[in-house]
Each structure stands twice: as structure tokens, then as C-alpha cells.
Amino acid sequence: MPAGPDPRRPTLRRLLGALALALPLAAAPQARACDIALMLAVDVSGSVDSYEYALQLQGIANALRDEDVRAALLQGQVALGVMQWSGAMEQTVSVPFTRLTEPAEVAQLAARIGTLPRAHSGGNTAVGEAIAVAVEQFGQVRDCAHWVIDISGDGDENEGYTLGTERRTAYARGITINGLAIEAAGTGQPITNFYRRNVVTPGGFVITAHQHSDFARAMRQKMLRELIPPMALAPAPRDTQLASLSGFLHLHPR
Template sequence: MKTLVRFIVGLGAVLLPTATIAACSIALALTVDVSGSINEREYRLQMDGLAAALRDPAVADALVASEVALMLVQWSGAPRQEVSVPWRRMSSHNDVEAFADLAERAPRAWAVFSTGIGSALQFTAAQFGEVSDCAHKVIDVSGDGYSNEGPDPMEISQGLALQGFQINGLAIEGDEFELTAYYKHNVVAGEAAFVFTAETYADYPRTIWRKLLSELIVPIS
């Protein structure tokens, strides 16, 4: 009789419905160039523009609807990368506001060093072990210059694409000649990867907003 009871209890445990866990559609790492070519005003335009874009109702709704995991990384020369805001799940609009607030208040990590895009990609990709349940792995790279230190960014990005990453770019034009073309050929990778262009730092807030909408609302193949 005891054996029969144990069997029935065990069968009930198997048949009882379990709580549904919301799926994470996208793990999105936002990486920001803070190398020596960027002055304090330009740094603020990046951080304030990013925070404003995240708070936009359409962006915030998309983040929550897809249970997006977000992380913010600052990067400069080859040995200099820092997680400014660790992975956070966007399960509610309060989560989005909290992330935007942390991004807006994040102190600048460096101000006088080189530009190591390949190293930034390596560092950022290594953080994705914490969000392995997310269906898509996306790294956003924004910057205003060519890589001049560390590994070749094209070699790194192509290797990451083979591992299922999508690397998108936001090229801030200015001192460097044809930076958008450089990003297209050396930074972005993955089947649906793309580059958006900010003609100046003043264009950055609108450009990052458009870029986030494209990543979150247009399905990623």
C-alpha cells in the first residue's frame, strides 16, 4: 500500500503544471568607447543619449516584451574594459528605468588611452556566460575611431559570429575618414549585422534610439 501511495504522489508531481518562466529573447551588450579621442562633453552625450533612448516608450516596451538582458561596458585601449552596469533582466518598466539611471550616472572609466576594438569584443563576449538562456547574443559597438591597439577586430568579430554572436556598430563620424565603412568591413559580423552612423556627437542620441528600435522591434534572424 505504501508503495502505491508513493507511486501516486510521484505521478502527481510529474503531471502537475510547472510555473512558466519567461524566455529571454535577446542578450544585448551595449559597449561605449571612452578612449582618449572622446572629451567629457562627448562622453556625456553618449551616456545621456543612451539613457534617453532606453526610456523612450517604444524602446522600453520592446525591452520588457522580449525579456531582454542588458549590460553596459566601457572600453578603451587593449587592456582596458569595464562592466559599468552588469547584466540585468528587463522584466518590467521599472527595470528599464533602473538600468537607464545607472547608465546615466556611470562614472567614466578612462579618458586618455588608445582604441582597442578587438579587445573590447573579446572582453564583452566573455560576459555572456551569465545569460546563456537568451536566444540571441548581440554586441553593440559604438565609437569614433579605428582600432589602433590589440587584436584585429575583424578577426575577433568573425570568430564570434561563428559562435552565434551578432555584432552591430554605431560609427560616430568626425576625425576619422570613412569610419562607417571601416566598421562595416572590420567590426560588424553576423547574418543580420548592421552599422548606424551618427554624423556628429550631437546626432548620437537620435542614432542610438533608432539603432535600439531596429534591434528590438525588427526580428533578428
């Protein structure tokens, strides 16, 4: 009597079934990795009135609606967040990191940011504490290749006085800090100089807005510089930055 089929041997039907399952997986495009996680930290301290607050939020929203910025956000699969900061213990993450993969998502985020309620008012300016809270958010975006904090503001630190420590901590964790300094009319560039000397990390940069009315233009310029190579100054990989940290600490002992 002839022997029956070996149950351990794969049948043609099984092989064809496995192939049918595998083909869609093989044909599916690979998801692009997140290039940049960008946290926008907006000054809402007492020096910013309600009109100037609205200019800042609309400036961010309009930057996101810009064709070149939108294309760069989608190309880099950027994760974007927004926080508001003022004095000590006055920091609020208004928009947690949001992945941007489709034009509709960028449009929705722009509309959301443009109507964000103000989280704080009348406070002092604790730049260091703003950086500390921003740093904590990057645990959500560990897969993003570059981590960037943007601090925008119109004054220097007058509360908390942790800026030196928090800047060094951010740099040690592989986070680049850039600045958008908002200058008052006819005052020169004292805020720009403060940001250059005390806020940005090595490899970071400062863009100057000439009053709050210039915020939208400065925000667009800054985001394009961050997002579009070769304009972007990409930070060093996180596993190599510690090698240069000792020199940074020596030059910036605060």
C-alpha cells in the same frame, strides 16, 4: 476480524492534498525566455571628451526611457549590459548583464547608466580587445536565444590590431556584432565605412550618428532595429553559423 486499511494505498485526504499542491503550479504562467542578450560597448578613448562621454551615456539612458524601446525590452525579456572600452587592457564592464522583466527595472537601469563614472580616459582605440572582453560576458546568458554586441565609437583601430581575429571568434560563437559609428562634422563617413568593412559580422548593421550630439537618436534607432521584428535582423542559430564561417574567413582574412 476485518482487515485494516492498506498503508500503501493512497487515502482520499492524501490525494486531495497532492491536488491542492499541484493546482497552483499548473496555473502559474510559464516564464518567458530571454530573447536577446545585448552588450553595449561604449568608446571612452582619448578622442572622446567629458562632454561627449556624457552625451553617450545619456543617449543610452534616454533610449531606455523611450516608450517603444522599453516595450521591446520587456517583451523580449532582454538581458542588457554596458561596458566601456579604450586602448589595450582598458576595458571595463560597468553594468553586467541585467535581466529586464518589469518597467521599474528598465527605469532603474536607465538611471544607473546615465550616472556611470568614466572608467578610462586618454587611451587609444583597441576595437578588437573590446570585442574580446564583450564575448567573454555571454557565458552568463546562455539561455538567451540571440547574442548581440554593439560597438559604438568615433575612430578606427590604432592599438592591439586584433580586430579581425576577435570578430571571427565572435561570429563563430554565434554572436552578432552591430555598430554605431560616430562621425565628425564635414568628414563624410570614414568611421561608418570602417565599421561596415571591419567590425560588424554577417547579418549585422551600422547606424551612423552625425557627431556625438546625434548619439541619442542613433542609439534609439539601433535598439529598435535590434529588438523589434521584422526590423531586427536575427542572427543564425549558433549551431548553424559554423557552416558559413569558412566563407566569412575567406572574404575577411585579417
